[in-house]
Amino acid sequence: MAVDLSGAVLIAGTTSDAGKSAVVAGICRWLHRRGVSVAPFKAQNMSNNSVVTPDGGEIGRAQAMQAHACGIAPGVDLNPVLLKPGSDRTSQVVVRGRADGQVSALSYRHRTAALAEVVADSLSRLRERYDVVVCEGAGSPAEINLRPTDLANMGFARRNDLPVLVVGDIDRGGVLAHLFGTLGVLEPADQALVAGFVINKFRGDVRLLEPGLEQLLTLTGRPTLGVLPFAEGLWLDAEDSLSAVADGVLGRPAPPRGAQWLRVSVIRLPRISNATDAEALACEPGVAVRYVTEPSRIADTDVVVLPGSKSTVSDLGWLRSSGMADAVAAHAAVGRPVLGICGGYQMLGRTITDPHGVEATPGTAVDGLGLLDLEIAFDRDKHLGTPTSTAWGQPVTGYEIHHGRVVRSGDPGLIGDEGSDRGNVLGTHWHGLAENDGFRRALLTRLAAEADRDGFRVADDTSFAAERTRQADLLADLVEQHMDTSSLEHVIRHGAPADLPVLTSGLAASAR
Template sequence: MTTPMVQGATLMVQGTTSDAGKSTLVTALCRWLKRQGVSVVPFKPQNMALNSAVTADGGEIGRAQAVQAQAAGLAPHTDMNPVLLKPSSDTGAQVIIHGRAISRMEAAAYHDYKQVAMQAVLDSHRRLSVAYPVVMVEGAGSPAEINLRAGDIANMGFAEAVDCPVILIADIDKGGVFAHLVGTLELLSASEQARIQGFVINRFRGDIALLQPGLDWLEQRTGKPVLGVLPYLMDFHLEAEDAIATRQVAKAEQRLKVLVPVLPRISNHTDFDPLRLHPQVDLQFIGPGQAIPAADLIILPGSKSVRSDLAFLREQGWEAALQRHLRYGGKLLGICGGLQMLGTRLHDPHGLEGEPGSSDGLGLLALQTTLAPDKQLRTVCGQLYLESAAVSGYEIHAGISSGPALDNPAVQLADGRTDGAISADGQVLATYLHGLFEQPEACSALLRWAGLGDVQAVDYHALRERDIERLADLVEAHLDTAKLRTLCGL
C-alpha cells in the first residue's frame, strides 16, 4: 500500500497595485516563519521582470524570489518562479518556463499559451507543497485587472485552482488606500472575495490613532479584518522586482561619481544596489533626454535587447559622451549586454532579441558577439585580475563573444575559464558577471580602479540580511500573528 502525499498549507499575498508591498510582505513572512522553525518556501506563479537570478538547479527566476529564498534560508530553485516573462519590446517577451527560455512571444500569443503555462505553475506548486509545510505565494500586479482575468495564472486564477486563502495588501503612501482595497474587492467574483482573509496596509507614517476610524470603517464595510498596519521603514533596502530604486544613503565628502544610462530594456539593474548604498559613491541613473554630466566611472548595464538599446544610446548622445569621458581619463565598465556593446560588432542571426541582423558596436574593445539560442546560466566565483580580489556572481546571457580583447581577461573563474576583458590602457573593463559589486573585496578593488582612494568596505549581504530581519520584526510587532499562524495551517 502506498502512503498518500501530504501537502502543506498555501497562503497567497496579492496587492491592490503593482509595488503595493507584495514582495516585501512575502519576504517578511518567510523570515518570520523561519525564526519559528517553520520550513517555508516562497513561490510566485508568474513574474514579469528583467531582474533575474540564477538558481541552484541552473535555471533563471525573478530576483525577488531569490531574495525571498534567502529570507526562508533556502537556495533559489526554479520551482519558486515557474513562469518568468522578460519583456523584449512593448508587446513581446521572452517566455521562461521552469528556468529555461522556450520562446519569444507577442502578448496575444502568450495569452493563448497560458493554459500550458498554468500546468507548469501547478506542477511546481505541487512539488513545493509536498516538500514544505508552508508555501508563501506572491501574486503579480493586481487581481482586479479586468482585461487580464481570462486565463489568469498569476492571481485569483491560481488561488482558485489550488484553493488557498489570500491576504490583500495596499500602500497607503500612494494615497487612496481605502479606495484601493474596497475597489479591488468589489471587482472580484463572489468566490474570489471569499478568499480574501484580511487586509494589510503598508508604509504608514504618523499616529496610528488617526488612522483607526478608517480601519474600523473598512472592517464594517467589507466584513473582513485588518490584519495590521506596517510602518514606513526609513533607511530600508530590498531589491526591487523591476522599478529602478534611486534612494541613496548619506554620502561621505570623498565620493566617486558613477553614471548608469537607463536603457529601455535595462536588465539586472540590481547590480548597482551595492553602489547606490555605498557611502562613498554618488550613483546617478541617467534617463532619456537628461544631460550627461562628468563622472569618474560610467557603467553600461545589462540589456534584454542589446542592439536596439545600443541604437537608443547613440540617439541620446552617449557615444560622443563616452569618447569624451575616456579622453579625460574616466573609467568605463560594461556588464553583460554592456560588454557586448563595447565590442566591434553585434550579431543576432536568429532574431532572439528582435529583427535578425547585425549592428556596429562602440568599437572600444576588439571583440564581437553572436547571440545563440542556448542561454548561458551559471553561478560563478573567482578572482578579478584587479588586485586578485575575490569575486562571485552569476551569468545570464545568450551572447557568445570572441576576439583578441578577451586575451586580456577581467576575471579568472574558479572553473578554469576566464571572463571579460580589460583594455591595454586599463580604462575600459568588461565582464559577463552580474552581482560583481556584492562581494566587498571585489567592490573595493573596482572602486579603487575607478579612482576612489581609501575605500570603505561595505558588506552588501549583511545589509540585506539586516533589512530582512527588520521586516520580520515588523510582522511580530504590527500584524495579527495568531491569525497568520492559522492561515499558514500552524
C-alpha cells in the first residue's frame, strides 16, 4: 500500500562530495519502494559527467542515476542548469538540456537572475507531477561569498520555502565542526530552514559518536537524523567520476572466472568527461580498471581507454606534453588494444579542426595521434542523440554528446557506419556502449584476444542494469536502517520547525 506523503526537501552538504547525490538517491529509492511518486532535482550542477535524456536534452549523470532510483525516466527538468567546465576559468552553460554559451565565474553572476526563473519553472512542473521532490544542493551553502546569486542552496531554499538537511562526510574528519560552522555562517532566515543534519560514511561504533551528536543538538537545536555507515559497494554513477576511486582502481574488482585478469587503463585526462563509460567494464569479474596519468602505468596494461573530454584539443596537447601520447602509440604498435570514446575517439584520428572556435581560436587545426584514418571538424552546435543499432550481432543503445563531426574516415565502422574498427584500435562517439551486456561481453572477449590474454574468460551472468539497481537498493537500505525516517517524513510533509534557534555568530550576528 502506497504511503500518503507530499512535499519537498533540500539535501545540502558541508562540502562538495559530502554525499549529497548518494543521500538524495537513497531517499528517492526508499520512497519509491514505499509507493511514493518521487523525483530528484538539482537546480544547478557543475559536472562533465552528463547524459542525454529521452526528451533530447543533456543533464548531469547523477540526476539520471537518481531518476533510475525513483523508477522514472530522466528529463531536463531534473537538472535545468548544468555547467560543464572547459578550463579553470570558463564553463559551458547548458540550460534545459541545450548549450547556451560560455561563462566565466564572474560573468555567470549576471545570468543567475534569469536562470532562477528557469529553475523555478522546472521545480514547479515536477511538484505538479510528483508527490515528493528531493532536491540536491551544489557545493556547500556555507559559500557565503556566492549567496547573493545562489541558485541551488539557501537562496533556492528561501525562494521555494524548502526545509534543508545538511550532510557531512565524517570520513574527511572534523564533521561536527563542519556541520556547526555551516549553520553558523548562515544569516538567520537561512538558518530557519535548516531542520537537521545527516552524517555520512561513518566507520566504527556509533556509540562513540553519540556524545558529539548530543552536544551538536545542544549547540544548534537541530537533531542529527541519521548516521550512514561507510559502504564499500557504492561506486557507480558518481557525480565526480573519480570520487569512488581508491588507489587508482575503479570499483571493487571481482576475481576472474578464468586463469587471467584483463587489465584496463583509462587515461585520466585533465578535462575528462563521461568517464563513467568505464564503470560497466569494471563490473565484470576479472576486469581490473584503473585511472592512469603517467606513461609508466601503460607499460604493464592490456587495454588502454581514451575517454571523453570537455576540451579535446587541450587534452590532446596534454597527452603529448606528458608523454602519454607516445606511450599509447607504443602500446598500439605492438598490437595491444586501444579504445577511444567520444573525445578520445577524435584524438585517435589524423586531424582535428575547429573552424568555429568551439574550443580554440577559430581555424585551429591540430594533428591527432594518427592511430585511426579519421578526420574530425568541430561543428558550432553540439550534437545530442540517443541512438540504437546492432553491433557484432548484439542490440545496442547509447547516447552522443559532442561537437566533433567525422568529415572523413577510411576505416570500417564499429557500429554500422559509426565509429572505427581498425583491428586493435577501436573508436566510437557513442557513450554507454559497454552498458549493453551482450556487446560488452563480445568487446571484452575481443580485447582479451588482442591483448594475448588467452586465460581470461568473460562472465555470462553480469547485468549492468541489475548492478545499478542493486546499488540504488543498497542506498535505500542505508536510509531505512540508519536514518530517523519518521522525522524525515515529518520534515518533508511539514517543513522545518518554526521555533529553531538562531546561532548568533558570524553573519547571523551581523544580520540581527
